Amino acid sequence: MSISADILRGHTDTIILAQLMAGDSYGYEINKNISQRAGGAYGFKEATLYTAFKRLEQNGMIASYWGDDGPGARRRYYAITEAGMRQLAADRQEWSETKKVLDALILTKEG
Amino acid sequence: MSISADILRGHTDTIILAQLMAGDSYGYEINKNISQRAGGAYGFKEATLYTAFKRLEQNGMIASYWGDDGPGARRRYYAITEAGMRQLAADRQEWSETKKVLDALILTKEG
DNA sequence: AAAATATACCTTGACAGGCGAGGTAGCTCG
DNA sequence: CGAGCTACCTCGCCTGTCAAGGTATATTTT
Numbered sequence: 001m002s003i004s005a006d007i008l009r010g011h012t013d014t015i016i017l018a019q020l021m022a023g024d025s026y027g028y029e030i031n032k033n034i035s036q037r038a039g040g041a042y043g044f045k046e047a048t049l050y051t052a053f054k055r056l057e058q059n060g061m062i063a064s065y066w067g068d069d070g071p072g073a074r075r076r077y078y079a080i081t082e083a084g085m086r087q088l089a090a091d092r093q094e095w096s097e098t099k100k101v102l103d104a105l106i107l108t109k110e111g
Numbered sequence: 112m113s114i115s116a117d118i119l120r121g122h123t124d125t126i127i128l129a130q131l132m133a134g135d136s137y138g139y140e141i142n143k144n145i146s147q148r149a150g151g152a153y154g155f156k157e158a159t160l161y162t163a164f165k166r167l168e169q170n171g172m173i174a175s176y177w178g179d180d181g182p183g184a185r186r187r188y189y190a191i192t193e194a195g196m197r198q199l200a201a202d203r204q205e206w207s208e209t210k211k212v213l214d215a216l217i218l219t220k221e222g
Numbered sequence: 223a224a225a226a227t228a229t230a231c232c233t234t235g236a237c238a239g240g241c242g243a244g245g246t247a248g249c250t251c252g
Numbered sequence: 253c254g255a256g257c258t259a260c261c262t263c264g265c266c267t268g269t270c271a272a273g274g275t276a277t278a279t280t281t282t
């Protein structure tokens with residue numbers, strides 16, 4: 001089953017931050033990792049991804065630098081900042097809370 | 112902790128359908144019940160609520176009728192349709208799936 | 223009786239995020 | 253040389269949220 005976009009809306013930034021906790025990475029790779037972890041059920045569209053990077057960098061959650069390495073096209077690497085880590089911690093907390101609330105709201109027959 | 116709107120985006124319709132499984136109800140009451148169940152952590156804004164009713168009715172998920180009863184202002188009651196019930200079942204399935212995927216994406220340190 | 227409060231409905235316009243479509247560029251393989 | 257993969261980015265549309273504003277009735281308070 002694939003997951004609709006609106007359901008993931010609002011989690012985009014969190015997912016990216018979580019990925020960057022595993023180490024610096026670049027757009028293409030980040031997206032591949034996410035798709036893989038999601039079991040193919042979900043992946044960002046490129047436009048969504050780069051929009052998110054821009055937003056996150058503007059907000060100081062991530063920082064970027066050009067990689068000079070390897071073959072193929074140039075890569076822009078991203079690193080999570082201190083502020084990004086704090087944000088991620090808060091987002092994880094919120095996700096736990098959201099699960100409880102939504103379970104109560106959509107899974108129960110009667111309250 | 113309160114939950115941000117974007118996080119709930121995409122669940123609005125599902126939450127309303129789930130509420131209507133408990134029986135016909137009207138906007139004001141539906142919203143009160145939702146806030147209550149969410150422990151005050153979440154409630155729809157009126158504009159969001161009525162926009163959702165319109166959307167759901169246009170899509171045949173709910174049907175409405177005017178209540179002639181009681182004191183106070185007139186109430187428009189909503190009932191979930193067969194199609195709405197099927198949709199709700201699918202949404203619940205999707206929510207279960209979403210929880211798994213998001214747990215994998217944002218709660219783990221490494222894949 | 224007037225004012226405040228609660229119930230109950232609805233619309234408009236602005237805003238933000240997702241994303242289809244399109245574009246650039248380098249490397250590899252047949 | 254062309255196809256396909258890697259890798260980046262932007263523009264403009266669409267959709268859902270919601271602040272603000274509006275209407276109307278019943279109860280409670282002053």
